[in-house]
Amino acid sequence: MSRRKDLLAYLASRLALVPVMLWLIASLVFLLLRVAPGDPIDALLGTRAPQAARDALRQQLGLDQPLLVQYGHYLADLLRGQLGESLTNQEPVTAVIGRSLPASLELGLVALLIAAVVGLAVGFSGIARPEGKLDLGGRLYGIGTYALPPFWAAMVVQLIFAVWLGWLPVGGRFPPTLEPPSGSGFYLLDSLLAGGGPPFWGALRHLVLPASTLGLLLSGVFANALRLNLRRALDSDYVEAARSRGLSERRVVLRHALPNALLPVLTITGITVASLIGGALLIEVTYSWPGIAFRLQEAISQRDYPVVQGIVVVVAALVVAVSVLVDLVVALLDPRISF
Amino acid sequence: MLPLVGCLPPKPDGELVVANKSSLDSVDPVDVTTFAGTQLLSAIGDPLYASDPSGRTLPRLATALPQLSAGGRIARIPLRRDVRFHDGTRFDAAAMVFNLERFRALGKLGYLLDGRIETVRASGPYEVELQLKRPYSALAALLSSINLTPVSPAAYRNHAKRSLANRFVGTGPYRLAGYTPQHQKLAPFAGYWGEPPRNRGIHLVTLSNSTALFGALSSGEVDVLLSQGLESDQQRSLAERARRGRLVEGRGPAVEIGYLTLLSDRAPLNDPRLRAAVAHSLNRELISQRVSFNMRSPLRSLVPPPLPGAAPPPWPAYQPERARALFRQAGYCKGQRLSLPLTFRSNVPADRLFALTWQAQLQRDLDDCVQLDISGVESTTAYRQLEKGAFPMILLDWVGDYPDADVYLAPLLACETAQGNSCLKGSSVSFGSFWSAPGLQGQLQASEGLSGRARLAVLQAIQQRAAQGNAYIPVWQVAPRAWAQPWLAPPLFDGSGRLVLQALQRRPQP
Numbered sequence: 149m150s151r152r153k154d155l156l157a158y159l160a161s162r163l164a165l166v167p168v169m170l171w172l173i174a175s176l177v178f179l180l181l182r183v184a185p186g187d188p189i190d191a192l193l194g195t196r197a198p199q200a201a202r203d204a205l206r207q208q209l210g211l212d213q214p215l216l217v218q219y220g221h222y223l224a225d226l227l228r229g230q231l232g233e234s235l236t237n238q239e240p241v242t243a244v245i246g247r248s249l250p251a252s253l254e255l256g257l258v259a260l261l262i263a264a265v266v267g268l269a270v271g272f273s274g275i276a277r278p279e280g281k282l283d284l285g286g287r288l289y290g291i292g293t294y295a296l297p298p299f300w301a302a303m304v305v306q307l308i309f310a311v312w313l314g315w316l317p318v319g320g321r322f323p324p325t326l327e328p329p330s331g332s333g334f335y336l337l338d339s340l341l342a343g344g345g346p347p348f349w350g351a352l353r354h355l356v357l358p359a360s361t362l363g364l365l366l367s368g369v370f371a372n373a374l375r376l377n378l379r380r381a382l383d384s385d386y387v388e389a390a391r392s393r394g395l396s397e398r399r400v401v402l403r404h405a406l407p408n409a410l411l412p413v414l415t416i417t418g419i420t421v422a423s424l425i426g427g428a429l430l431i432e433v434t435y436s437w438p439g440i441a442f443r444l445q446e447a448i449s450q451r452d453y454p455v456v457q458g459i460v461v462v463v464a465a466l467v468v469a470v471s472v473l474v475d476l477v478v479a480l481l482d483p484r485i486s487f
Numbered sequence: 488m489l490p491l492v493g494c495l496p497p498k499p500d501g502e503l504v505v506a507n508k509s510s511l512d513s514v515d516p517v518d519v520t521t522f523a524g525t526q527l528l529s530a531i532g533d534p535l536y537a538s539d540p541s542g543r544t545l546p547r548l549a550t551a552l553p554q555l556s557a558g559g560r561i562a563r564i565p566l567r568r569d570v571r572f573h574d575g576t577r578f579d580a581a582a583m584v585f586n587l588e589r590f591r592a593l594g595k596l597g598y599l600l601d602g603r604i605e606t607v608r609a610s611g612p613y614e615v616e617l618q619l620k621r622p623y624s625a626l627a628a629l630l631s632s633i634n635l636t637p638v639s640p641a642a643y644r645n646h647a648k649r650s651l652a653n654r655f656v657g658t659g660p661y662r663l664a665g666y667t668p669q670h671q672k673l674a675p676f677a678g679y680w681g682e683p684p685r686n687r688g689i690h691l692v693t694l695s696n697s698t699a700l701f702g703a704l705s706s707g708e709v710d711v712l713l714s715q716g717l718e719s720d721q722q723r724s725l726a727e728r729a730r731r732g733r734l735v736e737g738r739g740p741a742v743e744i745g746y747l748t749l750l751s752d753r754a755p756l757n758d759p760r761l762r763a764a765v766a767h768s769l770n771r772e773l774i775s776q777r778v779s780f781n782m783r784s785p786l787r788s789l790v791p792p793p794l795p796g797a798a799p800p801p802w803p804a805y806q807p808e809r810a811r812a813l814f815r816q817a818g819y820c821k822g823q824r825l826s827l828p829l830t831f832r833s834n835v836p837a838d839r840l841f842a843l844t845w846q847a848q849l850q851r852d853l854d855d856c857v858q859l860d861i862s863g864v865e866s867t868t869a870y871r872q873l874e875k876g877a878f879p880m881i882l883l884d885w886v887g888d889y890p891d892a893d894v895y896l897a898p899l900l901a902c903e904t905a906q907g908n909s910c911l912k913g914s915s916v917s918f919g920s921f922w923s924a925p926g927l928q929g930q931l932q933a934s935e936g937l938s939g940r941a942r943l944a945v946l947q948a949i950q951q952r953a954a955q956g957n958a959y960i961p962v963w964q965v966a967p968r969a970w971a972q973p974w975l976a977p978p979l980f981d982g983s984g985r986l987v988l989q990a991l992q993r994r995p996q997p
Contacts, residue, residue: 185865185867185868185871185872186865186867186868186871187867187871190867190870190871191867192520192595193520193595193596199917200598201597201598201601205595234512236512236513236518237512237513237515237518237650237652238649238650238652239512239513239652239653247667303698306698306699306702307698307702310702310703310706310708311701311702311705311706314706314707314708317703317708318694318699318702318703318706318708319694319695319699319703320669320670320692320694321669322670324504324670324672324690324692325499325502325504325690327665328667433695433696434695434696434698434699435699436669436693436694436695436696436699438510438667438668438669442695446510449834449867450512451867
């Protein structure tokens with residue numbers, strides 16, 4: 149078979165697994181929520197309500213039905229593309245996700261951009277003089293940022309730049325005294341399309357601290373990955389061959405070693421994107437960023453089953469989609485990969 | 488970064504930013520159960536009655552206190568005639584009936600009315616008649632619950648049987664001009680019947696952790712900060728700044744109590760001597776100081792002052808020698824040490840501090856008699872396990888739905904079926920104590936129909952009996968506080984412990 153046919157067959161096999169994976173994830177989250185201690189009725193009413201009121205609410209929310217019946221309804225709704233309604237306010241789960249997912253994606257994408265630019269720059273910087281000061285500094289940076297607890301780092305950054313210096317907002321996504329831009333839910337983009345001005349700068353000011361914190365914490369992974377892969381590539385035979393042909397070191401690095409070293413980094417990028425869709429929970433909580441991880445955490449504490457299930461399924465679907473996409477891109481770029 | 492620093496959006500003159508910790512899932516009164524929700528409703532809605540900080544109940548949308556029939560089973564409530572909803576429609580008896588019926592049908596706290604009210608009808612264009620299931624002297628206080636704030640029947644026509652989470656059309660001094668779970672924009676309602684707000688609008692914002700809240704006030708990003716969700720040391724720091732004039736502070740009446748529940752029908756705490764010993768061993772002053780830096784006041788009553796029935800405090804004071812004597816009587820302290828499990832809610836920082844502090848205090852005072860074994864359980868899980876008798880002793884808190892002694896005593900003590908001092912079925916089981924006393928339920932019911940001094944005497948007698956039983960041990964009371972930037976006048980609270988947003992204003996120039 150030709151390589152193109154191989155690729156299509158590979159894609160088909162991956163896509164065929166997607167529904168199975170999603171069913172497994174959806175079933176698992178359904179089951180785990182019911183097994184976990186706590187009850188949505190208690191979360192909604194506390195201990196104050198009389199038993200009759202609790203029973204009435206349980207019936208109203210359909211939680212009095214046998215577990216299998218609930219599971220059946222849940223799967224039937226999923227197949228119809230319906231994620232149900234929040235137990236706390238009867239809002240459709242799709243609306244909850246529609247509101248919070250763009251916030252997480254905006255934060256994640258900007259953080260990823262910062263992580264890639266800073267990480268690759270740091271990883272590349274020491275390559276001219278291995279074991280030199282720059283290289284050592286880059287290694288320390290990589291280990292340090294990877295090892296920093298995100299919650300602590302976010303709090304320190306918040307304390308310095310927002311509280312002590314007062315340069316940037318402590319939290320939130322948009323200045324409360326301005327009207328949020330309508331559109332895609334990506335405030336930077338929406339406010340830019342609406343003409344920029346105070347809404348754009350307001351959105352940017354709120355994004356800087358969480359995105360920088362998240363981006364810098366992730367950049368160490370990129371730095372170390374590039375450094376290691378570039379070092380391995382520079383020690384390889386084809387680079388030696390290039391050098392022996394009299395090519396300049398600059399050309400050897402940029403044209404021969406770097407493209408090969410970047411392929412594994414692309415895979416890491418995919419994994420990072422996947423994890424960012426799930427949300428950088430600690431960053432979102434610290435900066436009061438109304439993203440999907442923040443909403444998921446609230447829903448878990450409220451035992452809001454439909455919201456938790458809906459968010460997990462949607463995030464899982466996105467993660468699967470991104471990982472399939474990354475696999476395909478890597479397969480297209482790297483002729484050595486066979487299926 | 489410098490250009491960004493210089494790009495602060497201009498703040499509209501007279502609009503204020505008020506921050507707290509909880510986000511909102513819904514603004515519909517039938518859904519709201521959290522403090523953040525009731526705080527918002529108190530600014531955009533009006534109840535029939537309202538409590539002032541001294542605990543008095545005063546008419547708001549009503550024009551007088553309920554006029555009761557001879558048997559006390561029928562209450563007539565005259566309504567104001569000059570009230571309009573935010574959509575311009577008129578508030579009248581039909582609108583109030585629509586709301587009371589809607590709340591009974593949909594309200595998460597609908598049981599507040601269901602247990603009391605048989606029927607509701609409009610007995611005139613501006614008069615509502617309630618038929619009560621039994622006489623209830625605290626009816627006005629019950630109707631002061633902000634969850635009963637009326638919404639416009641016209642605007643909620645399609646939501647008579649379904650809640651409306653993200654819109655609100657009520658009668659309050661502000662209208663809801665913008666809503667997200669993390670930010671609610673309140674604009675003054677031009678057609679408000681009462682005194683107009685003293686500011687040009689409020690932005691209620693949510694910051695999800697106490698450090699961010701504290702930092703936002705310190706950096707000037709928010710104008711007013713509510714104490715809910717702040718750690719005790721942060722509250723102390725803000726109070727200290729207020730003392731130095733760098734902030735202004737407001738303090739409301741305590742509506743939250745912290746108390747210990749003791750499992751009274753199983754060993755070891757089925758022995759009343761041990762429960763009394765535990766009550767005598769609790770050094771509330773020390774704990775209040777160490778845990779909350781005196782931001783929470785020691786409490787020896789289940790009813791928080793200044794509500795009627797709170798005084799005199801009936802629970803035993805800290806007397807370690809008396810505690811030792813009781814432990815001895817129960818067979819401990821003579822080479823045998825009681826191992827007493829204490830559960831605290833692991834997601835409530837003050838609870839953990841309480842457990843650690845009391846453990847150390849008992850180790851200091853009564854090490855030969857008792858040892859506290861502490862463990863944490865997440866709050867939702869704890870609530871679920873209470874009625875199963877899972878916790879020999881657990882620290883909990885309670886906020887009454889409206890400011891009246893009844894909503895502090897009845898939920899903890901009511902018992903439908905009792906056997907001696909054990910409650911088999913009822914609220915006392917749901918709250919995890921399983922305690923009752925012969926005739927106590929009768930006293931609780933009798934107090935509902937009484938008023939004035941007669942009611943006060945019964946309330947005091949109920950508390951006295953509960954204190955002798957020691958199945959609940961009050962620990963502290965929590966008064967809400969708010970801190971504002973120094974150019975603002977001190978924040979004011981209503982009798983339900985909610986910040987009066989419409990009273991926030993610039994400090995008058997001297």
